[in-house]
Amino acid sequence: MAGAAAPELRERLNAARFRAIGALLAECQPGFDAPRFAALASDGLESLTLLQRLRHGSRALHATLPPSYPDALAVLRILAPKLADGLAGLMLPDYVGEYGHGHFVESMDALEYLTRFSSAEFAIREFLRRDLDGTLVVMERWSRSPDEHVRRLASEGSRPRLPWSFRLEALRADPHRTAPILANLRADPSLYVRKSVANHLNDISHDHPDVMLARLRSWDLAHPHTQWIAKRAARTLIKAGHPGALALFNFGRRPAVTLSGLRVLPRRLRLGEALTLAFTLTSTARRAQDLAIDYVVHYVKASGATSAKVFKLRELALAPGGSVTLTKRQTVRNFTTRRHHPGRHRVEIQVNGRILGAGAFDLRT
Secondary structure, X not given: XXXXXXXXXXXXXXXXXXXXXXXXXXXXXXOOOHHHHHHHHHOOHHHOOHHHHHHHHHHHHHHHOOXXXXXXXXXXXXXXXXXXXXXHHOHHXXXXXXXXXXXXXXXXXXXXXXXXXXXXXXXXXXHHHHOHHHXXXXXXXXXXXXXXXXXXXXXXXXXXXXXXXXXOHHHHXXXXXXXXHHHHXXXXXXXXXXXXXHHHHHHHHHHOHHHHHHHHHHOOOOOXXXXXXXXXXXXXXXXXXXXXXXXXXXXXXXXXXXXXXXXEEOOEEEOOOEEEEEEEEEEOOOXXXXXXXXXXXXXXXOOOOEEEEEEEEEEEEEOOOOEEEEEEEEEOOOOOOOOOOOEEEEEEEEEOOEEEEEEEEEEEO
């Protein structure tokens, strides 16, 4: 695993939690050395990120569980439903991903079971990296499972660019390898699964936009579940004004509208305060038109240059001669993924991939 997480999330896996997990393990396996597990898992914990703490815990499991891998899995199967904490539960599939490569069949069965209690999306990637063909065969079977957690694992675990994990370069290079999995899930009844399928396709769009769009065109977009997946999958391309993505959802025409009354308020604000956008679009067309309306903020970087971030605002059908007034309120605050810097921030209104108007605000930090 790779990456970091917010400090408050990290603290949910602390020394007290490891002591509690050790006590549960003692219930699952008579004679289990719970104090040793807690001591190993908690050693040097303060300096570790969330994912490092999970790996630290899985190594403590390896040191204290039965030395026979199948016997260790039997204990983890008993433990998983007792944890009642999906975050801590990630440690169990991580153990499989770290130590299960000499027992492929047993490990696949374990991940299929354990993912129901947390998620095995990170662990399965260790097997994809070592045995892509064999693991994809198993994951295609998972994509036909009656359990939504297992179906989601088939899609989420094989994402080329899964956040917090390493990239699967073989799947980035050849997105057709996961096509059977996604085809099985293209109209999945579970929103949990559909979100993963859309994010998987969005990953593909970063490296192979035409391949992703061709796949969407081959699906029945009249099905509401498939249409939902397709729109979410194409969100990055739509925001970027990609002609093929815009055309796929009837946003390809140049918008016949006028923009008026654009307000970007306040003109000066401090970090933590709210920015409000308001404007009116009026149709100049003789027929209804579909509009994808976004706004773009050009954030000032530490160097003084700017970087554009596109935010989705609304999709709508505007009647001939009709008008609509839109407002958006956004608090400007720091995140782990974005730090704000003082200066002039340009704000643009984008309709069907085209900039129709702009304003600005000055940020003081």
